Amino acid sequence: MTWVLLLAAIVFEVVATLSLRASEGFTKLVWVIPVTIGYVAAFVLLAMVLKRGMPVGVAYGVWSAIGVAATAILARYLFGDPFTWSMGAGVVLIGAGVFLLETGSVRHT
Numbered sequence: 707m708t709w710v711l712l713l714a715a716i717v718f719e720v721v722a723t724l725s726l727r728a729s730e731g732f733t734k735l736v737w738v739i740p741v742t743i744g745y746v747a748a749f750v751l752l753a754m755v756l757k758r759g760m761p762v763g764v765a766y767g768v769w770s771a772i773g774v775a776a777t778a779i780l781a782r783y784l785f786g787d788p789f790t791w792s793m794g795a796g797v798v799l800i801g802a803g804v805f806l807l808e809t810g811s812v813r814h815t
Contacts, residue, residue: 708758715751716769718744720776727785767804774800 722744729737755765775797781787 708755708760711751711758712755712760712765712768715748715755716772716776718751719748719769719773720780722748723773723777724780724784727781727787763807764804767807771797771800771804 722741725737725740725744728734729741732738752765752769756762778787778789778793778797782789
């Protein structure tokens with residue numbers, strides 16, 4: 707259930723960030739609602755994940771890494787933002803770092 711909550715937090719954060727981009731600096735006020743709801747929901751869900759005991763480094767690492775990757779890829783298709791090979795390599799490196807955080811957080815007794 708903790709991972710489901712984290713995934714939901716990621717989805718809300720990505721939607722909020724893409725809505726922020728769509729608002730064009732809040733000149734399109736209709737986007738303020740999904741921005742606000744998305745960020746509030748994302749942080750509430752992230753807090754629930756942390757309360758359930760997931761290490762903050764792992765939770766925030768996964769949240770931010772998947773959020774960065776999904777936002778960059780979706781922005782490419784929704785807004786025509788650039789997504790170069792070097793950006794893709796950066797996303798892969800972020801993913802590798804999060805993997806190392808996750809595997810390093812396992813307690814050996």
